[in-house]
Amino acid sequence: MITLLQTIDLKRHFGGLWASNGVDLSVESGEIHALIGPNGAGKTTLIHLISGTLQPDAGQLVFDGHDISRQNMHQRVALGITRSYQITQIFPQLSLLENVRLAVQARQHEWGSSFRFWRPASAEFSMIEEAEEWLGRVGLAEAAGQLACNVSHGERRALELAMALATKPRLLLLDEPMAGMGPEESEHMAALISSLRGERTVLLVEHDLDIVFRLADRISVLVAGRVLLTDIPTIVRAHPEVRQAYLGDEVA
Amino acid sequence: MKRSRRIVLEACLLLAAIVLPLILQALGEDFYISFATRLLIFALAATSLNFIVGYGGMVAFGHAAFFGLGAYVVAFLMVAGVTSAWIAWPVALGVTALAAIVIGAISLRTRGVYFIMITLAFAQMIYYSIISLQVAGGDDGLPLIQRSTLSPFDLADDTTLYWTTLSLLAACLHALQHISHSRFGRALAGLRQNEVRMEALGYPVFRLKLVCFVVGSTIGGLAGALLANQNGLASPSLLYWTQSGMLLVMVILGGVGYRYGGVVGAITLLGLEEVLGRFTEYSHFFIGLVLLAIALFSPGGLASLRGQRQ
Numbered sequence A: 001m002i003t004l005l006q007t008i009d010l011k012r013h014f015g016g017l018w019a020s021n022g023v024d025l026s027v028e029s030g031e032i033h034a035l036i037g038p039n040g041a042g043k044t045t046l047i048h049l050i051s052g053t054l055q056p057d058a059g060q061l062v063f064d065g066h067d068i069s070r071q072n073m074h075q076r077v078a079l080g081i082t083r084s085y086q087i088t089q090i091f092p093q094l095s096l097l098e099n100v101r102l103a104v105q106a107r108q109h110e111w112g113s114s115f116r117f118w119r120p121a122s123a124e125f126s127m128i129e130e131a132e133e134w135l136g137r138v139g140l141a142e143a144a145g146q147l148a149c150n151v152s153h154g155e156r157r158a159l160e161l162a163m164a165l166a167t168k169p170r171l172l173l174l175d176e177p178m179a180g181m182g183p184e185e186s187e188h189m190a191a192l193i194s195s196l197r198g199e200r201t202v203l204l205v206e207h208d209l210d211i212v213f214r215l216a217d218r219i220s221v222l223v224a225g226r227v228l229l230t231d232i233p234t235i236v237r238a239h240p241e242v243r244q245a246y247l248g249d250e251v252a
Numbered sequence B: 001m002k003r004s005r006r007i008v009l010e011a012c013l014l015l016a017a018i019v020l021p022l023i024l025q026a027l028g029e030d031f032y033i034s035f036a037t038r039l040l041i042f043a044l045a046a047t048s049l050n051f052i053v054g055y056g057g058m059v060a061f062g063h064a065a066f067f068g069l070g071a072y073v074v075a076f077l078m079v080a081g082v083t084s085a086w087i088a089w090p091v092a093l094g095v096t097a098l099a100a101i102v103i104g105a106i107s108l109r110t111r112g113v114y115f116i117m118i119t120l121a122f123a124q125m126i127y128y129s130i131i132s133l134q135v136a137g138g139d140d141g142l143p144l145i146q147r148s149t150l151s152p153f154d155l156a157d158d159t160t161l162y163w164t165t166l167s168l169l170a171a172c173l174h175a176l177q178h179i180s181h182s183r184f185g186r187a188l189a190g191l192r193q194n195e196v197r198m199e200a201l202g203y204p205v206f207r208l209k210l211v212c213f214v215v216g217s218t219i220g221g222l223a224g225a226l227l228a229n230q231n232g233l234a235s236p237s238l239l240y241w242t243q244s245g246m247l248l249v250m251v252i253l254g255g256v257g258y259r260y261g262g263v264v265g266a267i268t269l270l271g272l273e274e275v276l277g278r279f280t281e282y283s284h285f286f287i288g289l290v291l292l293a294i295a296l297f298s299p300g301g302l303a304s305l306r307g308q309r310q
Helices: A043-051 A073-079 A096-105 A125-137 A153-168 A183-194 A207-213 A233-238 A241-252 B003-026 B033-055 B061-077 B083-105 B111-129 B160-180 B181-191 B195-201 B205-231 B239-256 B261-279 B284-297
Strands: A003-014 A019-026 A032-036 A056-063 A082-083 A171-175 A203-204 A217-224 A225-233
Touching: A003 A043, A003 A203, A019 A043, A019 A056, A019 A125, A019 A203, A019 A217, A019 A225, A032 A043, A032 A207, A032 B284, A043 A082, A043 A171, A043 B111, A073 A082, A073 B003, A082 B195, A096 A125, A096 A153, A096 B181, A096 B195, A153 A171, A171 A183, A171 B033, A171 B205, A183 A207, A217 A233, A217 B284, A225 A233, A225 A241, A225 B061, A233 B033, A233 B239, B003 B033, B003 B160, B033 B160, B033 B181, B033 B239, B033 B261, B061 B083, B061 B111, B061 B239, B083 B111, B083 B205, B111 B239, B160 B181, B160 B205, B181 B205, B239 B261, B239 B284, B261 B284
Parallel strands: A032 A203, A032 A217, A082 A171, A171 A203
Antiparallel strands: A003 A019, A003 A056, A217 A225
């Protein structure tokens, strides 16, 4: 296995609170890596730090051999790190197709610059076809023409995943992709994420432990801003400290 | 509205606008040619602001800076002996664009209400700098000894100036229309709706906004260059914050983000002023009532009654 992402002693504080207090994490290429931990353990902060939404106070981020600690968000996207958000971030007044097409258009190294002012984007058929393919991938092909504000919450979450995939990330950061979903929608999303195994490297923050244990190749347990341990699901599940620190009542 | 119908309607309106001065001449109402030119110039200025506010999603409260700069550059060059519009107008555009790059690059580091305040502050700085300059005529402004020359056309003729303005307005509307459907324009649409998502998709958000701001501001400078010719004066009032406010009112009245929002707003507001001004000294009171009615019954602006937002 090749290490795709490594964080070394990563730190970030908000006032007196060290949300990340020396995080050492390594994500292997091609795996689905889940991040679990109690509320306030620093999971979302870590996603912010890796994606470039926030800058670390100390420590290092190494992606595919490059030090990316000081790069801003769109430089990291260009290198292949794309994230989704806990609260859905889409373009509500655009069609699903246009939402994804904008994500496709964002790949400037392939399509060329977005600073093109004359030719209608609707005449760039190959871009639109690709957007349709991504929508099909998440099961939204039928709804392509609808405005994003008019579809269900679950469909919007799937749309956000399609948009993230359309940037062709090498590392996909998913922050609670099942948040607010019913059991059926969650299963659909889990199947989608599972279908990415081997194709994309995924770092997943998720509260639903059943799904996490089923989906993840490896799990890291985050407690109080540090990684308690990283291992395969069966070992994490059995680990006494994890049971005490996090699973607590849920397993007992 | 269907595309074919819209094109027919646009063509008819354009044709009507082209023959308007001939009709006015035939009726002996030559004064109204100047008034119509003024409407078109403000329509251009409001359209340029609408590009920044409605397409780019940036509420800029300092558009007067660029409007006024365009006028002053033409007046300065006239004093310096440069009368040719072929030189003076492009220089006016260049100066406005440069000012927009500097002001935009700083202002766009803020957003929301701070962006409103900082653009206003920059515009006021330019206003006070200009009125304190002796060479700029201080409070009196800088009169133009003649109109720019645009050989082979004779701009001294009111009808020619009208047609020149109309051509530039039509060209700008056409260009902005193309831009709004291009990759760049779609990226602006995304930006307007969700900046966080655009950033997360890897778009260079700051650069996109800056280019939009500069394009809109520069067209505002062109409107200023035209107005200096129309008024025969580069006046400080063009740079004052109330001018920015008036342009914003035009945009909001006409329809933020609508293709013809700026045009409709400018014509409505200036038209109301003109018409009501004949009957009453209190025309602004009645204009206020009309604005109130529009805000209440058609909050998207007048253009929202018909057209589709870009």
